[in-house]
Amino acid sequence: MTFPGEFIPQQGFDPAEDHIGPFYYIPKTVEHWRGLYAFKVEPRHCNTMESVHGGVLMTFADFALCMAATDHYQGESCVTVSFACEFLRGASLGDVIMTEPVVNRKTRSLAFVSGTCLVDDEACFTYSSVVKRLT
DSSP states (O other), X not given: OOOSTTOEEEOSSOHHHHHHOOEEEEOOOSTTTTOXXXXXXXXXXBOTTSBBOHHHXXXXXXXXXXXXXXXXXXXXXXXXXXXXXXXOSOOBTTXXXXXXXXXXXXXXXXXXXXXXXXXXXXXXXXXXXXXEEEO
């Protein structure tokens, strides 16, 4: 699948995300100053009800929030310490799910990140996480 504009596939960094994805991103720009992350729901992302599987949404959110917390792994890495989420509505085969995570705070050792996943500008999933910063 090809995304319009400047979306870049993130592959070759995390084997689990490569297997579940593909996930795409636009690095920080003036228009998307936090970075923008997306994926298109394919049959393998769905549960038996032909809706995106919750675990796929959680993995996508974790991918996006870690990318945001580390400025796309420029000079540091991270591991997830805690993750909370709410499923607001389903997403269907062919939907494009997007998120623009917010890094709420960074300390020397932790980053606090939250966000909302959208389908056609409607919220389908929210998340909040704490990650351990690794250098």
